[in-house]
Amino acid sequence: MDSASSAASHLSTHPDLSTGPDLARRPAAGLHPHLSIRPLPETDIDRALDLAYLVFHDTPEEEKRKHHHDLLLGCHRIGAYDGDALVGVVVALPFTVSVPGGELPCPSLTFVSVAPTHRRRGVLSGMIAKLYEKCVADGHPLAALWASEDAIYGRFGFGPATHGNTVEINSERPLALRITPDDGPLRLVDPADAPALIGEYYDRTRTRRAGRIARSEAWWSEEWLVTEDEEDDELSPPRVVVLGTRPDATRPGATQSGATQSDATQPDAITGYAVYRTKTRDDAPGLVRLDELEADTPQAAAALWRYLASIDLTGVIRAWGRPVDDPLLLFAADRDQVRVTGQFPALWMRLVDVRAALLARSWAAPADLVLEVKDAQLPANEGRFRLTVDGEHASYTAAYDRTDAPADLTLDVRDLAAAYLGGNQITAVVRAGLATEHTPGTAATLDAALRTDHLPHTVDEF
Numbered sequence: 001m002d003s004a005s006s007a008a009s010h011l012s013t014h015p016d017l018s019t020g021p022d023l024a025r026r027p028a029a030g031l032h033p034h035l036s037i038r039p040l041p042e043t044d045i046d047r048a049l050d051l052a053y054l055v056f057h058d059t060p061e062e063e064k065r066k067h068h069h070d071l072l073l074g075c076h077r078i079g080a081y082d083g084d085a086l087v088g089v090v091v092a093l094p095f096t097v098s099v100p101g102g103e104l105p106c107p108s109l110t111f112v113s114v115a116p117t118h119r120r121r122g123v124l125s126g127m128i129a130k131l132y133e134k135c136v137a138d139g140h141p142l143a144a145l146w147a148s149e150d151a152i153y154g155r156f157g158f159g160p161a162t163h164g165n166t167v168e169i170n171s172e173r174p175l176a177l178r179i180t181p182d183d184g185p186l187r188l189v190d191p192a193d194a195p196a197l198i199g200e201y202y203d204r205t206r207t208r209r210a211g212r213i214a215r216s217e218a219w220w221s222e223e224w225l226v227t228e229d230e231e232d233d234e235l236s237p238p239r240v241v242v243l244g245t246r247p248d249a250t251r252p253g254a255t256q257s258g259a260t261q262s263d264a265t266q267p268d269a270i271t272g273y274a275v276y277r278t279k280t281r282d283d284a285p286g287l288v289r290l291d292e293l294e295a296d297t298p299q300a301a302a303a304l305w306r307y308l309a310s311i312d313l314t315g316v317i318r319a320w321g322r323p324v325d326d327p328l329l330l331f332a333a334d335r336d337q338v339r340v341t342g343q344f345p346a347l348w349m350r351l352v353d354v355r356a357a358l359l360a361r362s363w364a365a366p367a368d369l370v371l372e373v374k375d376a377q378l379p380a381n382e383g384r385f386r387l388t389v390d391g392e393h394a395s396y397t398a399a400y401d402r403t404d405a406p407a408d409l410t411l412d413v414r415d416l417a418a419a420y421l422g423g424n425q426i427t428a429v430v431r432a433g434l435a436t437e438h439t440p441g442t443a444a445t446l447d448a449a450l451r452t453d454h455l456p457h458t459v460d461e462f
């Protein structure tokens, strides 16, 4: 493609489109015969980016465009074409996501774009159907995304499976804590060295919570630790602070004072880290914008929060995308000082193959019930299935097989997807009138079986 031509100019010169398409409004399940949906070749990546920048009202600099180009090269890409004109794009990042008890490949949708000339004609629906075909062919039971608008993806069977809290801390006074922070050494790390150091820590610990994305080194350096923040160029470059293990004279390498030379310089000596940026402001206290804080123990987390709250010339910490069950909310001694200012859906999940998805996760309690699942897109998921979970605590095994037995619970696949990682309750879905419990107590049994020790959490927005 001629890189100088944008999707906009391409559309306006296309004979079928210049006068407005003659495409009658089609139901989502059908696609107008003018349109074809097929894999988007490498040679069309520039056109795909033009289309995405058009619909997202973005005018990126060359460097960002090159970054997006490289990102799309490594993804599965689907294009919708009207004749030669590219009118729709869906990109699937080849992610792996943690699920209760393990992890699964999870094609993750991004750059979802339909030309303004072709909206509401089933183009997105057609591309999603194509993506599901690909997931089934590849044996990938899950798909995921972050939604630009809440109303779009439920109809395609996606449910919001993880949520994030926005937390604001008044750090003009010392952070009041009900626990004693870990006294291990804190060390600032050069962001260039951070992927190797905290990347290994993250890999080691990320499956503690479901919903977490495995991060490649490129994802660390080009998404997480990129020098200039994409949304606020007044913020400092990323700062990375790591907490080391407590000085212990008995450890190898300990000095006479008890400190160890290797504390916090080796991934296995780290007990937590925080990634943050700062900025000073004329009209308000200086800001610490926290991107991520992970810790092995509440005491280690408390040490990192206390560090962030005591940075000179700052008076507020704004933390985005914190876990809903963040222990900070309990060990903070003054909840007027530490306030949850918002909550939002983060990772939307799709159980493309309900059976494979359910069998791949761990279970928290026994169950024996018949689910009737509604799935408007994927008939293989539709119908009645007996879910049995047996065995001993911590090693339950599940079976999920089609049955003619009457249903104990009827629910939509999107609500099952929202509950899959343990972050939402089926009992609440029943109470909201969105699922029907034919046998009282079934939803509570299912909730107990799906329960996880920690709520799921996703902070990688894509």
Ligand SMILES: CC(=O)SCCNC(=O)CCNC(=O)[C@H](O)C(C)(C)COP(=O)(O)OP(=O)(O)OC[C@H]1O[C@@H](n2cnc3c(N)ncnc32)[C@H](O)[C@@H]1OP(=O)(O)O
Residues within 6 Å of the ligand: 027, 028, 055, 056, 109, 110, 111, 112, 113, 114, 115, 118, 119, 120, 121, 122, 123, 124, 125, 126, 145, 146, 147, 148, 149, 151, 152, 155
């Ligand atoms: C994962 C991500 O990348 S999120 C980013 C999504 N992209 C954007 O927001 C960019 C701007 N918007 C667009 O490009 C398009 O409008 C899209 C991709 C959101 C929708 O594409 P379309 O081809 O118009 O969707 P399509 O025609 O297949 O719609 C299917 C159904 O979803 C509904 N729908 C689509 N978009 C929306 C929306 N924004 N809000 C509410 N309903 C919507 C349609 O009304 C239709 O419902 P119906 O079948 O009951 O009539």
